[in-house]
Every structure is written in structure tokens, then in C-alpha cells.
Amino acid sequence: MTSTKTPDVWLPIPADEIEGLPQGLNYRFWDGAQDFPADPADCAFYVVPYMKGLEIAVRPLAGMGAVQVVQTLSAGIDHVQPGLGRLPAGVRLCNAKGVHEASTAELTLALILASLRGFPGFVHGQDKEEWRSGFYPALADKSVLIVGYGSIGAAIEDRLVPFECARVARVARSARTTARGPVHTLDDLPALLPEADIVVLSTPLNASTQGLVGADFLAAMADGALLVNVARGGVVDTKALLSELESGRLRAALDVTDPEPLPAGHPLWHAPNVLITPHVGGSTSAFLPRAKRLLAGQLTRFAAGKPVQNVVLTTG
16 A cells, blocks of 8 residues: 555444454445445455445446455445446455355255255144154265365365265365375366265356256256255256156255345245245344454454455455
């Protein structure tokens, strides 16, 4: 920061609610309201309002000619990327790595267990005062494939460990070795999919993953397998998934959909063998404490002229 003018920081959380913020910055509260809190031209560090959608996320960007850092409070950045062309070169885009791992991994396990153990049917049975006993699948002895083995994927595997799974396989953009075993690339999916009882999607949405789970991907999954999507709705071809669900061959548990929000009357609502939650993977009591710690740390580094963390791309 070479300017003598005190830089503006736009925060979607009031600054007096965040412990550890550095002095020497002008904190402006903006959570997506119609009116901006100040001139966007004076903003040096923009924290994107959480879960307010693409239109709000990118609205101030065109006027932010002096911004140096754009910080999301989500793991994904797809809701910000369409507006990056309005920014000057050299702006660092940072995601919220470290904020959502615990909550998203918890929901992933909840979706898997609820789907396998028949919880949707139990809830319907309770509504009708029906005692729906039976014999249900367990997570124990199942083979799990995690597609998208970043920090969230690793957190999901951490929580799978006590459940005595037969195998956990991992897929990411680049092959590597971890303490728990190898990470495969997307090219290995045709060999891995038929062996998985449960396929978990936790990959970012980008050009290489848009529509990744299409007809061929789904056809390669084993009969009766469960698809769990905690990534983004656009990773899955909804029409292809509906076809597999309606045939009864596959099951699904979805925290994200395409379109989203899922409109009333959409066939996915009442497709067989599907459990839907309304994109609540990160929306828990664990969010705010972790988000505040992230912002305090990032802004402390920024104010001191040190590199910020979680940089996923730099405009240019």
C-alpha cells in the first residue's frame, strides 16, 4: 500500500464484531444493500457478501479501480468470476479455505447416513404414524470415492475414518500422494466409478467440472450407488441424473442443485431415491467464528504489507 490515503475495507460483518482487526484501515459495512457504504473507487479490500448470489457479489466491482484483494467467504469463487474482467490487473482473489471444511464435512456424513439408513422414509412414516421397520444399508464396509480432494474432501475423509469403510478413493485435478493414500486424476474416473458404493462430489465449479457428472459418468457408477453432491449444482447434469433416479438404478443426496434454488414444480423434488437439502453445507454455527478469524488474519497481513493467504487467482 503506497497511497497516503487510508484504504477502505468493505466487510459484510460489522467491524466491531470482529476481534483482531488491525488499525489504520477504514472499515465499511456492506452486506449487499442497494446503497453502497462509500465510493467503490476507494475500496482496497473487498469482502464479498456471503450467500447473496452473483448479482450482488459483482455489482460493485466495476467501480473498484483501486481494489487489491477480493475475499470470498465461500470455498467456491464461481459467483465472483464473471465480474473479474471489470478489475485492473494484479487483483488477488482469495477464497475461504479453512472456514467451511467442518460444516460441509458434517453435512456430507449426515447426507450419506440419512440416505443409507432410510431417514426420509422414516420422516414420512412419522407424519403418517407408520412404523417402518426394516433392514437398511450401513456405511460400514462401503467403498467411497471423493471427487474433489481439496481441504473439504480431506475433511470428509477425516470423518469417514471411524465408520469402517472398506475403501476411500480420492480424485483431484492433480495426482499426488497423501498420508492416507494416493490421489488420482479425473482421467482415472472410468476405472474408479464402478467400484464405488458412494460417490461424493466436493469439487469446485470451473470449466473442467461444469457438467462433469453427465450421462457417461452416471452410467459408469455401480447399480444402487449413492451420489452425494456438496459441491455446486452445475457439476451435475440434472437431466441425466433424473433419468438414473427415475429408473431406480441410482440414489442421490444433494445439497446443491441446478437450477438453484430449485423451483416449485421441478421434477427433482419428487424424484425417487433422492434427498435434497437447500445448500446449507456451510450455513451453520461454525461459520461466523471461522469467517471472523479468517478476515482478521487476512487484514492483518494486508495492513502490514505481507502476502495474503488462499489466493486462487490474480487478475491480469
